[in-house]
Amino acid sequence: MDLNYITGILTLAGINLMAVLGLSLLTGFTGMFSFGHAGFMAIGGYTSAMMTVKFGLPFIPALLIGGLVAALVSSVIGKLTLNLKGDYFCIATLGFGEAIRLILDNVQYFGGARGWPGIPHHTNLLNVVIINIVAIFILANIVRSKHGRNMIAVREEELASQIVGINVFRYKLISLMISAAYAGIAGGLMAHYMTFLQPKMFSLTKSTELTIIVIFGGLGSISGSVLGALVLTSLPEILRAFSNWRLVIYGLAVVIIMITRPSGLMGGYELTPSSMKTLYTRMKNKNKGLPNQMEGGKTI
């Protein structure tokens, strides 16, 4: 395997991971499904590319502005749609994602459907890894904070959490904005990796792919999202040896894993030093016939 090729796949996995982490907060921890996150990626991507290309800003500030703009847009969308329950919110995001793509198709300032070439190449494996570590650190702290627990409460039982005094709408909005910011930064990373943006890159398929990764990795698990992004981004490339059957096998693999592990790869568990220790002790004691908790998974 060539190093350059592997670096490329890992960079792409890292970019996907960034978007997935945000979506993980929204879907995994707050319990709202979104099929429009590619739209936020597009907003972040185009904004940060505009910052570097047209205004000559350095890479990192451009990324942050991209994330910020995506979060701002999401707050507007959120205010309008977050009162919708369950499936309705999901459909609203779907419409939003497609709308963003079609708007970008028509904005000739950004090259329209023909795309926008000539964006400087800034994204490499090193900065993707660093940004992801920072992102995971922030996300883990959010999830374990009071706010994170409130979000989980909203996920588990909306009505009950409302009764105990959690502002459900507010926490949903915060969750959506943070996840949009993550997606926006991911879009910015993508723009400066591909050096080319085309609205086609942010289609419904991309949104679905992100949601699949979150579910595949395990809802409510950050380490699951990391694992899911790595596995599902590299799988199509690993399967290249099967040529035309590649995508069929890819689909089959996802289906089989979801059947055997309905709660995803990690199933709500985290891979932290302490959990690894517990796992190790349990492995040592497994001859004693203790029920294996990892087996059952967790109901979401």
Next chain:
Amino acid sequence: MFKKTLALLLVSLMIVTLALSGCSKPATETGSQAGGADASAGDVIKVGWMGSLTGDQAVWGQCELDTIKMLFEEINAKGGVLGGKKLEVIGYDTKGDPQEAVNVAKRLTGQDKVVAILGPNASGSAIPIAPVLEEAKVPDIATVATNPKVTVLDGKVKPYNFRVCFIDPYQGAVAAGYGYDVLGFRKAAILYDVADDYSQGLTEFFEEFFTTKGGTIVAKEAFKFGDVDFRPQLSKIKDANPEVLFLPVFFKEAALIANQARELGITAPLMGGDGLPSEQLFTMAKDAVQGTYIVNHVDYDDPEVQDLKSRYKNKYGKELELNGYLAHDAVVLLVDAIERAGSADSVKITEALETADVKGVTGRIKIGKDTHNPEGKEAAIVKIEGDKYVFQQKYSAKLD
């Protein structure tokens, strides 16, 4: 316990897959079966190909790959290139997705160590691979990527990107020029796909050249990829009463539009670009597309074209799609460059490509040093009569 076993099985399956793909040779097709097996690694020149083998443009991608395989077999049977070296193509699917194209380019240049890449057919895939090519110093010859920005960006030519087709502005200029000057149309309507890069480009340039010539665009309506009902747009177009309806779209939409336009009573002839010619067009809308003018890359009546067409049909039992002709010319261009470079070194091939001047089935291909496009290539105007594309004339337009 059952679940655990299944999970274990699955994990082992994935490991096996990983190991397989890591160790085994990627799915390649050696040009000549016998020759490929005999030749040692040093005698094989690996050429990459990328394009859509899945998705809505899979028909064209498959045709390109098949054509290249066939031509390589023929070349190898005749003794190969550089005095006996065999050509081998390694083809990967991009799904028409820019992201996949970048992955494929990295794989071809890094892992498979190809000397050159042929394809892709989509401009959206050809543009983002440029940095990868530059890093690896491997040339790419795009087949039907007609966006000007594939080879030239901000006035600077990209050192490793080449193509064998003409570009969108040229195609638009030819369509506008032929429609206005030769056919005498003064009022044109356009129906285009707003979400498609090719369609948007062609629309822009057709409009520009048609109006500078003095014509008017009486209606310009858009649809979105995936639409199947065009009656609302067509009704407006009918009210505008155009003399010609320009369709910068692909054959599938064109067939549906043609059928619905005739249903609504639009009698104006249709006109389209290189997205239209396909055998599929006749099966879908034979009666409705009669009399349609198409700006094409290739004159189907040319004897050389006929020869290629029959060779392909004999081998695969299918009609050769338009992409096949351009894939053929890309192969001709590459083989010429390899021979003139005198080695299979990708940098030397790139240098040779810059001064290439060969004759392909789609016309003379003289690569311009500052554009990496085939300069002054004439377009072939064809007209649909019965179930044939009847050649009208070669037509070239001057850009500004």
